[in-house]
Amino acid sequence: xxxxxxxxxxxxxxxxxxxxxxxxxxxxxxxxxxxxxxxxxxxxxxxxxxxxxxxxxxxxxxxxxxxxxxxxxxxxxxxxxxxxxxxxxxxxxxxxxxxxxxxxxxxxxxxxxxxxxxxxxxxxxxxxxxxxxxxxxxxxxxxxxxxxxxxxxxxxxxxxxxxxxxxxxxxxxxxxxxxxxxxxxxxxxxxxxxxxxxxxxxxxxxxxxxxxxxxxxxxxxxxxxxxxxxxxxxxxxxxxxxxxxxxxxxxxxxxxxxxxxxxxxxxxxxxxxxxxxxxxxxxxxxxxxxxxxxxxxxxxxxxxxxxxxxxxxxxxxxxxxxxxxxxxxxxxxxxxxxxxxxxxxxxxxxxxxxxxxxxxxxxxxxxxxxxxxxxxxxxxxxxxxxxxxxxxxxxxxxxxxxxxxxxxxxxxxxxxxxxxxxxxxxxxxxxx
Amino acid sequence: xxxxxxxxxxxxxxxxxxxxxxxxxxxxxxxxxxxxxxxxxxxxxxxxxxxxxxxxxxxxxxxxxxxxxxxxxxxxxxxxxxxxxxxxxxxxxxxxxxxxxxxxxxxxxxxxxxxxxxxxxxxxxxxxxxxxxxxxxxxxxxxxxxxxxxxxxxxxxxxxxxxxxxxxxxxxxxxxxxxxxxxxxxxxxxxxxxxxxxxxxxxxxxxxxxxxxxxxxxxxxxxxxxxxxxxxxxxxxxxxxxxxxxxxxxxxxxxxxxxxxxxxxxxxxxxxxxxxxxxxxxxxxxxxxxxxxxxxxxxxxxxxxxxxxxxxxxxxxxxxxxxxxxxxxxxxxxxxxxxxxxxxxxxxxxxxxxxxxxxxxxxxxxxxxxxxxxxxxxxxxxxxxxxxxxxxxxxxxxxxxxxxxxxxxxxxxxxxxxxxxxxxxxxxxxxx
Numbered sequence: 001x002x003x004x005x006x007x008x009x010x011x012x013x014x015x016x017x018x019x020x021x022x023x024x025x026x027x028x029x030x031x032x033x034x035x036x037x038x039x040x041x042x043x044x045x046x047x048x049x050x051x052x053x054x055x056x057x058x059x060x061x062x063x064x065x066x067x068x069x070x071x072x073x074x075x076x077x078x079x080x081x082x083x084x085x086x087x088x089x090x091x092x093x094x095x096x097x098x099x100x101x102x103x104x105x106x107x108x109x110x111x112x113x114x115x116x117x118x119x120x121x122x123x124x125x126x127x128x129x130x131x132x133x134x135x136x137x138x139x140x141x142x143x144x145x146x147x148x149x150x151x152x153x154x155x156x157x158x159x160x161x162x163x164x165x166x167x168x169x170x171x172x173x174x175x176x177x178x179x180x181x182x183x184x185x186x187x188x189x190x191x192x193x194x195x196x197x198x199x200x201x202x203x204x205x206x207x208x209x210x211x212x213x214x215x216x217x218x219x220x221x222x223x224x225x226x227x228x229x230x231x232x233x234x235x236x237x238x239x240x241x242x243x244x245x246x247x248x249x250x251x252x253x254x255x256x257x258x259x260x261x262x263x264x265x266x267x268x269x270x271x272x273x274x275x276x277x278x279x280x281x282x283x284x285x286x287x288x289x290x291x292x293x294x295x296x297x298x299x300x301x302x303x304x305x306x307x308x309x310x311x312x313x314x315x316x317x318x319x320x321x322x323x324x325x326x327x328x329x330x331x332x333x334x335x336x337x338x339x340x341x342x343x344x345x346x347x348x349x350x351x352x353x354x355x356x357x358x359x360x361x362x363x364x365x366x367x368x369x370x371x372x373x374x375x376x377x378x379x380x381x382x383x384x385x386x387x388x389x390x391x392x393x394x395x396x397x398x399x400x401x402x403x404x405x406x407x408x409x410x411x412x413x414x415x416x417x418x419x420x421x422x423x424x425x426x427x428x429x430x431x432x
Numbered sequence: 433x434x435x436x437x438x439x440x441x442x443x444x445x446x447x448x449x450x451x452x453x454x455x456x457x458x459x460x461x462x463x464x465x466x467x468x469x470x471x472x473x474x475x476x477x478x479x480x481x482x483x484x485x486x487x488x489x490x491x492x493x494x495x496x497x498x499x500x501x502x503x504x505x506x507x508x509x510x511x512x513x514x515x516x517x518x519x520x521x522x523x524x525x526x527x528x529x530x531x532x533x534x535x536x537x538x539x540x541x542x543x544x545x546x547x548x549x550x551x552x553x554x555x556x557x558x559x560x561x562x563x564x565x566x567x568x569x570x571x572x573x574x575x576x577x578x579x580x581x582x583x584x585x586x587x588x589x590x591x592x593x594x595x596x597x598x599x600x601x602x603x604x605x606x607x608x609x610x611x612x613x614x615x616x617x618x619x620x621x622x623x624x625x626x627x628x629x630x631x632x633x634x635x636x637x638x639x640x641x642x643x644x645x646x647x648x649x650x651x652x653x654x655x656x657x658x659x660x661x662x663x664x665x666x667x668x669x670x671x672x673x674x675x676x677x678x679x680x681x682x683x684x685x686x687x688x689x690x691x692x693x694x695x696x697x698x699x700x701x702x703x704x705x706x707x708x709x710x711x712x713x714x715x716x717x718x719x720x721x722x723x724x725x726x727x728x729x730x731x732x733x734x735x736x737x738x739x740x741x742x743x744x745x746x747x748x749x750x751x752x753x754x755x756x757x758x759x760x761x762x763x764x765x766x767x768x769x770x771x772x773x774x775x776x777x778x779x780x781x782x783x784x785x786x787x788x789x790x791x792x793x794x795x796x797x798x799x800x801x802x803x804x805x806x807x808x809x810x811x812x813x814x815x816x817x818x819x820x821x822x823x824x825x826x827x828x829x830x831x832x833x834x835x836x837x838x839x840x841x842x843x844x845x846x847x848x849x850x851x852x853x854x855x856x857x858x859x860x861x862x863x864x
Binding site (some may be wrong): 096 | 454
């Protein structure tokens with residue numbers, strides 16, 4: 001008999017079926033035992049009346065893996081409207097007493113305990129739902145860009161120079177010489193604009209992040225895109241809008257069960273996400289809060305939240321672009337605003353008042369890149385591989401990057417980004 | 433005027449249009465200059481008759497980036513049936529003399545020169561086609577498994593113990609202590625079978641590979657899948673077949689232009705890929721070649737090729753599974769054949785006589801894993817994170833892994849796997 005999944009049971013009322021999964025919990029009454037069996041699609045209650053079988057299953061710990069052959073019986077009060085009667089139970093794997101109590105509607109253990117025991121805690125339906133959202137988001141990101149003529153690329157994570165920021169880079173022993181873990185695919189995705197015009201990559205990036213905060217990880221998944229033949233950063237923002245809309249669509253169409261379980265309110269992505277210039281944002285903040293911020297080179301998190309509320313109030317949008325950040329706070333490859341060169345053609349996308357994405361137009365002329373490096377006291381020789389693309393014709397281009405874990409954390413309102421990472425890595429955590 | 437792509441030009445015959453791209457080559461006649469403009473969709477010939485413009489463009493190096501406004505004129509002998517007349521040319525970026533001659537139908541430079549100048553050599557249409565195949569293959573892999581209820585996962589690449597093979601692992605400085613780059617997501621994908629039952633991951637893996645051969649890389653992209661509630665490795669092979677069929681479908685539907693340009697003969701994936709047991713394969717090889725191989729623990733490459741020819745001849749298939757490899761050559765987590773425990777429930781998939789994929793059923797009971805480690809002289813304490821999943825109930829399961837670059841190399845009959853890697857990493861190569 002072929003195994004079926006729990007969500008298929010209602011179609012088999014009145015039949016004998018085989019299901020398999022984990023013993024989520026058992027409840028013992030005087031002459032009955034209820035087994036709650038969990039598979040990746042849901043849970044079903046198994047009624048055990050046979051005294052011999054009651055005695056047999058009594059010793060089973062939660063998370064034992066069972067195969068159950070039984071009759072599907074309608075039961076209006078049961079989840080899914082069915083339960084299983086007259087079971088034959090076969091134990092596929094036994095289990096020790098679990099370190100995490102998966103039977104509660106939500107996990108009660110401290111986050112560090114949950115992470116220490118991730119192989120078990122991740123089995124909780126609410127934890128599974130979080131990572132179903134992540135999978136759906138990444139699929140939606142890819143689908144939206146596939147539809148716009150982008151090509152997916154795979155660029156190296158081991159790199160020969162620690163150039164992009166210098167600090168916070170992991171060093172490894174590469175056949176006896178130093179090499180580094182890529183902090184982003186920035187240089188490679190720009191290079192690949194010269195090849196495919198429009199590219200994206202979804203993959204790990206690495207930061208030797210000295211901060212131990214709820215927002216920082218040593219390794220995370222970056223959703224990166226880069227596009228050629230743009231006029232300026234407003235063109236890039238249109239692609240950024242499409243990719244975020246694709247992520248929301250991906251969640252809506254591929255992870256509706258997770259959205260329901262977590263009782264999420266999915267955001268609407270407006271056709272035109274409101275854009276506010278950095279200096280205009282500062283004026284709004286000064287007028288609205290009384291805080292003196294004009295002239296500062298960046299926005300404080302509290303002021304990003306204020307701008308998020310402003311966008312909600314004035315534009316009815318969960319999303320708002322802040323564009324034109326001062327050049328001093330942006331990396332060397334950032335394209336300046338031709339009209340006001342102290343400001344940049346770059347942007348952040350705020351989602352519900354929190355930074356979700358950073359992007360912008362890049363320099364595309366070789367001599368501009370060399371001059372920008374020199375102005376920051378950097379030696380162009382250290383960037384020879386990157387600069388080769390620019391010596392041989394690069395179109396005006398730009399791109400953006402989204403941290404997958406950060407996006408999911410915003411969506412589920414997780415207090416700590418570790419809650420949206422399967423096996424997080426930080427200053428102190430390297431296992432499991 | 434909105435830029436259009438070259439492949440859209442035939443729909444605009446008789447109109448003024450704007451295109452943009454790279455100057456692939458220019459040919460000067462006495463009173464005319466032909467510019468061949470390349471974008472990511474194709475090439476178009478631009479006819480320059482204006483003496484001033486002829487003089488202006490004469491100084492442009494190949495790979496200069498141009499925007500061209502011109503009239504679309506039918507020209508039966510031209511590629512796509514159109515060419516561009518009366519152009520207005522704007523130079524977006526100039527270029528230096530290229531280190532690679534992209535104008536030839538195929539690159540003539542040595543592979544090492546091509547790789548040294550990857551930012552330029554990758555722009556060649558034949559090189560682009562190779563990586564269009566890679567993108568289509570990975571998309572097809574994901575689509576086939578999405579359709580079978582698999583969940584995509586993202587597991588860490590920095591790991592705390594060098595357990596899986598010990599040798600050939602990269603060591604990095606992780607906040608003052610050693611950590612390692614993951615050689616595969618093996619342990620994590622197995623752990624995640626306990627969470628989602630069916631999972632896949634597409635991402636980089638790292639091998640400090642001491643061999644400098646045409647088949648080895650220090651970093652490559654692994655397409656990994658793992659599935660729970662299998663009966664044995666034959667169930668796993670059915671999923672493996674679906675994923676390979678998905679990859680071929682992906683190439684067929686998403687990269688038909690690349691297939692045409694490279695004149696590839698795509699393989700048919702039979703509904704049932706032939707399976708031959710390892711010991712039976714040895715008997716066939718002995719009978720067919722006279723070589724004494726029975727009793728050897730593995731197949732030599734020449735004998736894999738022979739089995740590939742046998743499968744082609746006897747079953748009309750480019751693919752053949754060799755199943756039941758001796759346990760001694762398989763990792764500790766391999767499930768033995770219950771009937772003949774010196775053989776394993778594992779398999780290789782050969783494609784045109786070359787190993788494409790390795791997979792098998794895994795141990796799923798905690799005590800079996802502990803015993804298997806002990807039998808190999810390993811301390812179970814070093815595997816505590818991995819083993820936790822098994823202490824708390826794991827179903828019978830198995831999985832497989834495909835090297836993306838190796839697959840594409842087989843498809844295009846590349847002599848060196850570096851030809852199917854954007855920016856390869858090996859013992860000596862760390863840039864670009």
